[in-house]
Amino acid sequence: MEQAGKAVGAIWNDTRQSMEQPSPGEGLTTKFITLGQLLNIVDGTLIRGKKDLLLSSANYGKPKYLRAEHLYFFSIKKSRTDQLNAIRRVGPRAVVIPSSVSALSVPLSTAVISVREPYVAFWRLAMWNWKQAAVKVVGITGSAGKSTTTEMVSAILSQKKPIVKTMGNLNTFTYLPSYLTRLSPRHEYLVLEMGMKSLNNIARQCRIVRPDIGVVTNVGEAHVGSLGNLDTIVRAKQELIDGMNPKGILWLNADNERSRKLSTRNFSGKVYTFGIKNIADIRAKDIEQRTNGLVFTACFDGKSVPFFIPAIGRHNVYNALAAIGVARSLGIPIEQIRKGLAVFRPPRMRMQLVKGSRNRWLINDAWNANPSAMVAGLKSFREWEAKRPHVAVLGDMLELGHLTRSAHQQVGWIAAHLPLTQLITVGKYARLIAQSAIKKGMDPKKVFHYHSIAPLLRHLKQLPDNAVIYFKASRKMHLEKVIRKLKKG
Structure with a gap:
């Protein structure tokens, strides 16, 4: 720099x-x-x-x-x-x-x-301002979890020093100058969520900022419709690795199969992994979902350290492990990492808990959707407050291209084997989720489909008191409007 x-x-x-x-x-x-x-x-x-x-x-x-x-x-x-x-x-x-x-x-x-x-x-x-800066750059990308990981890393690093970080979903090349102009001598870290709407978007960002620490949370189906196929998505995430500081540190998901297609052959820095199932440099065990969040033990450097994150969903443990890895790479003390994760605030509309009327809980996970994320969310919400009635409201998953039909069917097959009180779908493609769930043995009396929001809302208002209702769909489905109608007060 x-x-x-x-x-x-x-x-x-x-x-x-x-x-x-x-x-x-x-x-x-x-x-x-x-x-x-x-x-x-x-x-x-x-x-x-x-x-x-x-x-x-x-x-x-x-x-x-x-x-x-x-x-x-x-x-x-x-x-x-x-x-x-x-x-x-x-x-x-x-x-x-x-x-x-x-x-x-x-x-x-x-x-x-x-x-x-x-x-x-x-x-x-x-x-001009970037040339004056003396900050460490953290670049985070992935098909799912990058926003949450960015918030976790930021919560840790900002405990002691002011940082500049990506705001909301403003994560493409277009918005990069807004973050570069915010940097001042008091800042030590620039934490960038690196999204992409096309190939070369991440590469263009990296040609300027050259991340010192890089994270690929996972490689999945998100944006396959606009990029064409899964191999192209791998190429898009590869841009972060190829664009990093050659002496930097890279963190990869040991449990994500498609992440193994990423090449580190030409990366001369250090490569580390995080995971739950497979051997990794940072590995989680003893994961427990509680009402107020997740507790787990992270094993690294010969230590076993307990952590708490105020979030729902086992998949968020992966995000936390990535954040721990970034922080350790920057020499952050363990206690500061623990404190930062404990006070981190999940991004809006990512497994966000909302108090509904009549003692219901609404889980707003409707920022966006792809099959991997939808399945992870379904499994996670079913584990939370297990004794309550659990209702899943699933909408269309867009931008999946030729995978659209199979992706919705896949979600339906998995939903059929979850102990759901009801499965409700809304939208043109989401009907395939309902149909596939029934074909896989789910009781048709528990499955409902709607083409629009108005009848869906009428149905939801009739659900049992104290139900847990999970909402997941692509952003253009605007399920947050339904959630607002059901909020307490």
Whole structure:
């Protein structure tokens, strides 16, 4: 990583403000950049403003979260009206606008720089700031579990030092500059969830950040529809390994069959494994699902260490093992790891517990779906609060391409052998889950299918008091809307 000995300082985009919900007290930098320095970095034309004006936080194309202290980069892909209205209302310290937008549209109190393309200018600022950074980079990818693993790693590392991490599902190359601009001298770690919508997305990220620590949580069916086949998914995850710091440390899932197709032949760093079933460098045993979370023992370095994570599902133990591996690779003490995992908060809509009306529990696992993740979720939810009635609500799994039919059938076959009170499906493809479950011997009186949300909701409202209801489907099915209708209060 390139260092800058006489850097003026750092400027970063407060992503929590500009992309997610605003968080009071965040975004306060210890150093600044001047308007004149910014002008040189982005290769723009100064329309208005004093070159010694100090700037400390940036916002790219998010007018909803615009603040008076922000440097705002105009997005040509967003509504011009929304952005100009926000700029007039808030009056930020400075704006970077394309030549197609008149400076007369901007309040006179706001400094203005004109460029050909603000997104390119934002990237230039990001790369400038990245060259000032001295952080360890953790890159996490996988077909399932990468968001949870990212949150676990972040919970551990942020116990002692401030970090910058991926927010929500903003995990592709497009959003990378938002994290690079957030880095300041006080940060020690950059934790990036590396998603991909196509080949070369992870590779493009790695060409810039070169992760020091890499994790592939698993290789599964997610995005097979857009990538074509499972071999292409392996190639996409391989991009992380090929793009890492050659002296870095890589963590792989010892129990995931497709992860064995990943090649480490050309990786000169160290390779370690985590797992439950197979021999691994970090291995879990004595796993127990409790009402408030999971307890397990992790065996590594000749030690057996007890851990607790406030999460549902045996599959989350894999995520925790990966997080432990990352932390150990960074020299984090065991007690800090234990504390971080114990206070970690599961990402929204990933096995998220929601209190429903009439003493019901709703398990919101509806962020996205592929057959491996759906099966893991089904098995996990059935183990939680085992004495209650258990109802599974499963919707369409999208982006599976030629695997669509077989994937839904596979889920139905497994659901048929679980002790479910009811199996409810919704959507065009999910009908195959219901049909396959019945063919495999599930009582037809326990299986229901709906084409739309309204009749599904009416059915769910008639379920027994104290039921546990599990929701899983692809994001476009919007099962979270059903969950909101069933929430307590």
